Amino acid sequence: MTPKLRLEHVRHEFTVRDPDHPRRPPTRFTALEDVTLDIGAGEFLVLVGPSGCGKSTLLDLLGGLARPSSGRILLDGAPVTGPGLDRGLVFQQYALLPWRTARGNVEFGLEAKGIPRRERSQRAREYLELVGLSGFEEHYPHELSGGMRQRVAIARSLAFDPEVLLMDEPFAALDAQTRETLQDELLRIWERTAKTVLFVTHSIDEAVYLGQRVAVMTSRPGRIKTVIDIDLDRGAAEDLRSDPAFGKYRHTVWAELRGEVTAAQHLERTATTRKDRSRD
Ligand SMILES: Nc1ncnc2c1ncn2[C@@H]1O[C@H](COP(=O)(O)OP(=O)(O)OP(=O)(O)O)[C@@H](O)[C@H]1O
Numbered sequence: 645m646t647p648k649l650r651l652e653h654v655r656h657e658f659t660v661r662d663p664d665h666p667r668r669p670p671t672r673f674t675a676l677e678d679v680t681l682d683i684g685a686g687e688f689l690v691l692v693g694p695s696g697c698g699k700s701t702l703l704d705l706l707g708g709l710a711r712p713s714s715g716r717i718l719l720d721g722a723p724v725t726g727p728g729l730d731r732g733l734v735f736q737q738y739a740l741l742p743w744r745t746a747r748g749n750v751e752f753g754l755e756a757k758g759i760p761r762r763e764r765s766q767r768a769r770e771y772l773e774l775v776g777l778s779g780f781e782e783h784y785p786h787e788l789s790g791g792m793r794q795r796v797a798i799a800r801s802l803a804f805d806p807e808v809l810l811m812d813e814p815f816a817a818l819d820a821q822t823r824e825t826l827q828d829e830l831l832r833i834w835e836r837t838a839k840t841v842l843f844v845t846h847s848i849d850e851a852v853y854l855g856q857r858v859a860v861m862t863s864r865p866g867r868i869k870t871v872i873d874i875d876l877d878r879g880a881a882e883d884l885r886s887d888p889a890f891g892k893y894r895h896t897v898w899a900e901l902r903g904e905v906t907a908a909q910h911l912e913r914t915a916t917t918r919k920d921r922s923r924d
Pocket residue numbers: 658659660673675693694695696697698699700701702864
């Protein structure tokens with residue numbers, strides 16, 4: 645079966661200039677190296693990895709916001725060549741238009757799609773209801789809480805009806821309670837809509853709670869270290885997070901991640917020391 649998304653030996657480099665020495669020639673910096681991963685249609689895959697390992701870069705490549713330096717990214721077997729309405733992106737920052745209401749923000753993308761006004765408005769209401777925001781359609785972003793704004797951002801991405809949702813730490817800025825509520829809402833929406841979801845997080849709990857599989861990345865340059873199947877009966881447990889099986893998965897993910905986090909911190913320290921020395 646063709647996977648929905650396929651990453652084949654993806655490598656990504658950035659060109660960097662040293663701001664302290666602007667005349668020096670730029671150097672190449674490898675953010676991702678040989679990333680190979682398949683994501684099935686309708687799958688919920690979570691990506692975890694130490695800070696700076698290239699998770700956001702990978703999402704940018706999948707979203708078509710950048711091109712890999714080498715390797716291929718395929719969507720339904722065809723190379724990704726740029727952004728498209730088949731992929732919805734949700735970031736940590738809400739990125740809502742402050743001068744538009746919740747409904748106006750959700751409608752915004754639908755305008756680009758050429759959907760007639762009446763249908764736009766109806767669809768926006770439907771998706772706002774889906775994320776639990778009925779009654780707030782005419783509120784402006786500044787009149788909504790952080791969690792509500794993020795719901796609007798999710799509704800906006802869903803309203804396009806993309807086949808794939810690319811989510812970059814969408815709940816990171818929220819308080820614990822709102823975060824757990826939105827995790828449940830996202831799972832409910834995913835079950836209802838059968839979208840393919842790739843979700844980036846720093847939280848191991850969030851990864852185990854949401855993912856059918858959790859892919860762990862190495863420290864820079866980021867590679868896929870391992871992919872862990874999460875086989876939890878989400879419907880059965882009353883409080884899944886305190887289930888012993890949940891704790892076991894949390895431990896497995898952390899055991900894979902721990903060494904990478906240490907390596908990333910070491911890399912960061914070395915880079916800072918080198919920078920300080922070159923300034924002296
Ligand atoms: N435009 C850019 N130019 C140069 N380097 C970049 C650029 N964007 C990202 N990087 C570097 O590439 C590496 C990967 O960055 P990226 O943001 O993808 O990591 P991440 O895993 O998402 O990090 P975090 O978990 O902290 O959000 C980092 O070292 C970052 O500094």
